[in-house]
Amino acid sequence: MVVKSQIKFIKNLQQKKYRTQNKLFVSEGIKTVRELLNSSLKVYKIYVTDSTVLEFEGDFVEVISEGELKKMSGLSTPNKVLGVFHIPVSEPLDFSDWVIALDDVRDPGNLGTIIRLCDWFGVRSLLCSSNSVDCFNPKVLQATMGSISRVNIVYGDLQRIFSNSEVPVYGAFMEGTEVYKEKFPKKGILVMGNEANGVSEAIEALVDKKISIPQFGPKTAESLNVATATAILMNEIRRG
Amino acid sequence: MVVKSQIKFIKNLQQKKYRTQNKLFVSEGIKTVRELLNSSLKVYKIYVTDSTVLEFEGDFVEVISEGELKKMSGLSTPNKVLGVFHIPVSEPLDFSDWVIALDDVRDPGNLGTIIRLCDWFGVRSLLCSSNSVDCFNPKVLQATMGSISRVNIVYGDLQRIFSNSEVPVYGAFMEGTEVYKEKFPKKGILVMGNEANGVSEAIEALVDKKISIPQFGPKTAESLNVATATAILMNEIRRG
Incomplete structure (x- = not known):
């Protein structure tokens, strides 16, 4: 069960203002979330409606209800997984290539x-x-x-x-x-x-x-x- | 003033079934409608909320209210012009080029x-x-x-x-x-x-x-x- 304030916090990340403030962003859908989990990005939290959809386990995975997912999602038909990741710090531009x-x-x-x-x-x-x-x-x-x-x-x-x-x-x-x-x-x-x-x-x-x-x-x-x-x-x- | 049945008729053209049945399609927005009017396509009807937006005049232009446009439009924020055109008959594929x-x-x-x-x-x-x-x-x-x-x-x-x-x-x-x-x-x-x-x-x-x-x-x-x-x-x- 996710507290109301947390649902609101996640939902707000749909807006740039809150993403910038919290240095976090949201990504939805099994395929993309899985790819981001396998990347160099740092995970903040993963919400799933079904614990079997991701092969990942950890403190950051929380099983929630479909109703809860619907409330925090930016999609009209949420798709089982919502991942919250830390916005990475940009590196300097590499002018040795295009x-x-x-x-x-x-x-x-x-x-x-x-x-x-x-x-x-x-x-x-x-x-x-x-x-x-x-x-x-x-x-x-x-x-x-x-x-x-x-x-x-x-x-x-x-x-x-x-x-x-x-x-x-x-x-x-x-x-x-x-x-x-x-x-x-x-x-x-x-x-x-x-x-x-x-x-x-x-x-x-x-x-x-x-x-x-x-x-x-x-x-x-x-x-x-x-x-x-x-x-x-x-x-x-x-x-x- | 557009009769209810006509509003429904236009609105239905958002669906493929009705487009195929009536051989008509809808295009919205000043720029695109103007381009299609200047093309080889045959116009069926143009609805405008403001008669000055298009430089075209003719029997096929009808001034309607914003409320009426909203009812026949497929957009959440309709944009002054809705054009209905005849679906052109396809020509044979030209295999002398790609x-x-x-x-x-x-x-x-x-x-x-x-x-x-x-x-x-x-x-x-x-x-x-x-x-x-x-x-x-x-x-x-x-x-x-x-x-x-x-x-x-x-x-x-x-x-x-x-x-x-x-x-x-x-x-x-x-x-x-x-x-x-x-x-x-x-x-x-x-x-x-x-x-x-x-x-x-x-x-x-x-x-x-x-x-x-x-x-x-x-x-x-x-x-x-x-x-x-x-x-x-x-x-x-x-x-x-």
């Missing part, structure tokens, strides 16, 4: 997909502007499919970091050089813009090289989704 | 993103297995950003079509040949699998060439999202 930077990406699904892409393409460092969506937002976590524990995500001031950068800053722009013509160096920063407005003017001024993904056939599509554009550009960088 | 085929892609966001990608990369023909999500599902339409009118989407039996295909069938598989080593022909079919299970066994048996997107760094990510994988592979096919 760094992906996001200039106000707001959609949780897009950020989650980009984190998963970083994991796939072995990009360790992801820099997000402070107005980007929070990476511990439950919808982001759902889209990352466990990759959250393997990418170092840093929220910071893109302008300050780009101004002091010793590596070239590449940016995705509609009017950039065709990406196929680009010979990418071993390290650099690739900045991707906001869903509606692209890269902001202040950041654009700090971009060394504008690149674009060519359109084929009649030029009818207005743009590509930021996550798919990131996929294509990361692939271009890695394929060499 | 055709993208989806083997039970179920997520509306993924299908919408793939339709938008087809538009970007000039792929005219998209073949979906009959168990794939309906392309006139409102969530699909939202993700297509208007591209729905520029891609010929055909629902059909992949097995039958692949068996009779004169062009090579490529498929995305974890264990396929590295895509960078592939020299793609001018025409072919690229089949992408279901989100959880990939390409089904029956379809796998008809694939001529399995390809995969290499992973970099430690092989920690389990897979790529189907829409981002499609983005990367379409880019590989088009870049030549």
Whole structure:
């Protein structure tokens, strides 16, 4: 039996304010929780409605009722397991390899997909502007499919970091050089813009090289989704 | 003032059954409706809460109250415009260029993103297995950003079509040949699998060439999202 105050405490972690205050985040569903338990993340508490669903035992596992889970969950149909983990401390960005930077990406699904892409393409460092969506937002976590524990995500001031950068800053722009013509160096920063407005003017001024993904056939599509554009550009960088 | 039965009729178009029955679909939001009005699609009716939001006039435009819009909308916060369009008749697949085929892609966001990608990369023909999500599902339409009118989407039996295909069938598989080593022909079919299970066994048996997107760094990510994988592979096919 979970006390009311604890249920409220967990439920509040759906909101960024409380996550930041308590340095904790919530992840739901057997598969993702299991992956996070196997990662370097530190667990705070795991709530299960059925003690057999996880192969983990420990002080941090508590069996609760479905009613209790429903009260603390952020999902309309909670799925047996809710894990609470400590938000890891970000490491410094590693500029010896490529760094992906996001200039106000707001959609949780897009950020989650980009984190998963970083994991796939072995990009360790992801820099997000402070107005980007929070990476511990439950919808982001759902889209990352466990990759959250393997990418170092840093929220910071893109302008300050780009101004002091010793590596070239590449940016995705509609009017950039065709990406196929680009010979990418071993390290650099690739900045991707906001869903509606692209890269902001202040950041654009700090971009060394504008690149674009060519359109084929009649030029009818207005743009590509930021996550798919990131996929294509990361692939271009890695394929060499 | 809209009669009750008409409100119910429009609201029902949120469901595939009624869309199929009436050969009509609903699209919401100023931007998308405007794009569809400018496309080859045939309009059935446009409901607006404010006659000044669209530059279109005609018998098919009806000004309604916000309360009425809320009743017929599929959104929790309806956005001034609701358009009803005729579902276009599919044309035959064009095998003189690449055709993208989806083997039970179920997520509306993924299908919408793939339709938008087809538009970007000039792929005219998209073949979906009959168990794939309906392309006139409102969530699909939202993700297509208007591209729905520029891609010929055909629902059909992949097995039958692949068996009779004169062009090579490529498929995305974890264990396929590295895509960078592939020299793609001018025409072919690229089949992408279901989100959880990939390409089904029956379809796998008809694939001529399995390809995969290499992973970099430690092989920690389990897979790529189907829409981002499609983005990367379409880019590989088009870049030549």
